[in-house]
Amino acid sequence: GAVVSQHPSRVICKSGTSVKIECRSLDFQATTMFWYRQFPKQSLMLMATSNEGSKATYEQGVEKDKFLINHASLTLSTLTVTSAHPEDSSFYICSANTATSGSTDTQYFGPGTRLTVL
């Protein structure tokens, strides 16, 4: 089946530093990738939709200059949390869509990255 990986799985950083999280589709091409954020014991909140070769679409309330998304290829999307602060500590999960025009779709999720900002 389709596999999505994330790296790193866990990161601890100091306040003010930037952190990059990678999301890769290992055995399929993903035209669309999604980035979610999950606070403890809460649901997933969509942050942005990333399409290969174009700018990401951010959800309302998500700062695009703080959460930089790059989708440079059909198998890789990156999320960079710039100038991270303790309130950015969260579980970040990406998903990749295998849909092609006219086909049914499924989003496959990565294992998540736990970010802790000290």
Place this chain on the structure above:
Amino acid sequence: AQSVTQLDSQVPVFEEAPVELRCNYSSSVSVYLFWYVQYPNQGLQLLLKYLSGSTLVKGINGFEAEFNKSQTSFHLRKPSVHISDTAEYFCAVSVGPNEKLTFGTGTRLTIIP
């Protein structure tokens, strides 16, 4: 806009007993419906999905769900649960391929030995 309601935040069930996790949705257009499971500190795994056709959908790990358009529901069921089913379960909707998922708040299923 779409929304998903999972009324039960926690559901304790004895091992080998049946379980139903409730999900209701709201949308002005047709939707695709999904159930995902999340084990501690892990990402989400798809249990099952309804796109069209038969309203009874069978998924992995013995789970099934039934789409009820008139009641705008997509409840998840399993006839006999196991300890390994302990996890968080999320119901989600989307309006089509390549569209974002809107999640419910999740239901924590706890299996009592």
